[in-house]
Amino acid sequence: xxxxxxxxxGMSDLPLPELGGKTPLMVARTPNLDRMVQCGIGGSTxxxxxxxxxxxxxxxxxxxxxxxxxxxxxxxxxxxxxxxVELADGDIAFRCNLVTLRENGTVMDDFSAGHITTDEAHEVxxxxxxxxxxxxxxFYPGVSYxxxxxxxxxxEKMVTxxxxxxxxxxxxxxxxxxxxAAELLDIMQRSQAILCSAPVNQKRIAAGKKPVSSxxxxxxxxxxxxxKFVDLYGKTGAMITAVDLMRGIANYIGFENIAVEGATGxxxxxxxGKAQACIDAFERVDLVFVHVESPDESxxxxxxxxxxxxxxxxxxxxxxxxxxxxxxxxxGAFRAMSLPDHPTPVxxxxxxxxxxxxxxxxxxxxxxxxxxxxxxxxQCGSFxxxxxxxxxxxxxxxx
Numbered sequence: 289x290x291x292x293x294x295x296x297x298g299m300s301d302l303p304l305p306e307l308g309g310k311t312p313l314m315v316a317r318t319p320n321l322d323r324m325v326q327c328g329i330g331g332s333t334x335x336x337x338x339x340x341x342x343x344x345x346x347x348x349x350x351x352x353x354x355x356x357x358x359x360x361x362x363x364x365x366x367x368x369x370x371x372x373v374e375l376a377d378g379d380i381a382f383r384c385n386l387v388t389l390r391e392n393g394t395v396m397d398d399f400s401a402g403h404i405t406t407d408e409a410h411e412v413x414x415x416x417x418x419x420x421x422x423x424x425x426x427f428y429p430g431v432s433y434x435x436x437x438x439x440x441x442x443x444e445k446m447v448t449x450x451x452x453x454x455x456x457x458x459x460x461x462x463x464x465x466x467x468x469a470a471e472l473l474d475i476m477q478r479s480q481a482i483l484c485s486a487p488v489n490q491k492r493i494a495a496g497k498k499p500v501s502s503x504x505x506x507x508x509x510x511x512x513x514x515x516k517f518v519d520l521y522g523k524t525g526a527m528i529t530a531v532d533l534m535r536g537i538a539n540y541i542g543f544e545n546i547a548v549e550g551a552t553g554x555x556x557x558x559x560x561g562k563a564q565a566c567i568d569a570f571e572r573v574d575l576v577f578v579h580v581e582s583p584d585e586s587x588x589x590x591x592x593x594x595x596x597x598x599x600x601x602x603x604x605x606x607x608x609x610x611x612x613x614x615x616x617x618x619x620g621a622f623r624a625m626s627l628p629d630h631p632t633p634v635x636x637x638x639x640x641x642x643x644x645x646x647x648x649x650x651x652x653x654x655x656x657x658x659x660x661x662x663x664x665x666x667q668c669g670s671f672x673x674x675x676x677x678x679x680x681x682x683x684x685x686x687x
Contacts, residue, residue, distance in 0.1 A: 291575040298584030298632030313662040316599040320608035321661035328649025330658035331669030342639040347629035353680030362509020370535030375511040380442035383507035384435040399451035400433040402498030443468030448506035453638040516542035529579035553581035559605035587632030623650030
C-alpha cells in the first residue's frame with residue numbers, strides 16, 4: 289500500500305469582500321482536489337494543540353500524527369537539524385529572519401526582506417557572522433530570508449514573536465522580552481548598524497528592491513526528541529519541501545529528505561519537479577509527504593491573487609499528476625490525503641487556530657455526499673476528528 293500527504297501550507301482562509309464573500313479556495317479552480325473529495329471523504333481537522341501556537345512546525349507535526357505533549361521544544365531546533373547544525377547540551381537555537389523595517393526602524397514592513405535571494409542572504413549572514421559572531425553566538429545561513437542563530441549556553445525562557453505575525457505593525461511591543469532578551473535586543477540593534485552600509489543592500493536599493501534592515505530573532509528552543517515515524521506507525525517515509533523547517537522535521541522523524549531543483553517556497557517554485565520526485569519516491573518508501581509553501585507565503589504577503597494562483601498551481605501541477613499516477617500504478621492499493629496545516633488568511637497576514645478542510649481518498653474509503661474541496665467541508669464533511677493524530681491513523685487504516 290502507498291500513502292501520500294499533499295499539504296498546501298496555509299491554504300484555507302476567511303471570506304473576503306473582494307471575492308464576493310468567498311475564500312480563495314472557493315474561487316480557485318481545483319478539479320483535482322474536488323476529485324479527491326468526490327472519490328473519497330471530506331471533513332475538517334484542528335492541527336493546533338491548545339497549549340501551543342499555530343506555527344507550521346506544530347501543525348505539520350500534528351498532521352504527521354505526533355503527540356506534542358512531550359518532545360517538542362520549539363521551531364528553530366528543528367530547522368537547525370535540516371541545516372546540519374548539531375545542537376549541544378546548553379545550545380539554544382533561534383530563527384534568524386532577514387527583515388525590512390520602515391519609519392525609522394519602528395514598523396515591520398516585510399518579514400522576508402522582499403523575498404531576498406539565497407545568494408544575497410548568504411552574503412548578509414556572512415557579514416553578520418563576521419561582525420557579531422563570537423564564542424557565545426554563531427550564525428548559520430539558510431534559504432532566502434530564513435536563517436539560524438545558535439546561542440551557546442544561552443537562555444530560552446523568553447517571549448519572542450514571529451515577524452510574519454506583525455506585518456505593518458509597530459515592533460516595540462513584539463521585541464524579545466524576559467530572561468535573556470537584553471542580549472538578543474543588543475544583537476538585533478547592532479545588526480541594523482552593520483546592514484546600513486552593507487554592499488548587498490546598496491545593490492538592492494539601486495535595483496529598486498527592499499533592503500535588509502535588521503535580523504529578527506524568534507522561535508527559540510533546545511534540541512528536541514521525537515520517536516521515528518516507522519516506530520510509531522510501521523511505515524517508511526520521505527519528505528519533499530523547499531523549507532528547512534520541514535526538512536528538519538523529516539530528519540528527526542526518520543524520513544528521507546528529497547531535494548528538488550528549483551523548489552523555492554514561493555509562487556515560482558518547481559511544482560512539477562515536486563510531483564515527479566513524489567512519484568519516484570513511491571518506489572522506495574511507503575508514505576510521501578509533499579509540502580508546498582506558496583499558499584502560506586501568499587497569505588503572509590496579503591496577496592489574494594497570488595494565493596489563488598498558488599492554490600491552482602498546487603492542484604494542477606502537484607495534486608493532479610500524483611493522483612493520476614497512483615490510480616494508474618497502484619489501483620486499489622493507495623490512499624491519498626490533501627489539506628493545509630493551518631489557515632493563513634490574507635486579510636490577517638498570519639496564521640489562525642481554526643479548523644482546516646481535508647480530502648481523503650483511496651482503498652477502503654467509501655465516498656460521502658461532499659463534492660467540492662473548500663472550507664465548506666467543515667460543515668458537510670463526514671469526519672471531524674477532535675485530535676489531529678486521528679487523521680494520520682485514518683489515512684493509514686489504523687482508525
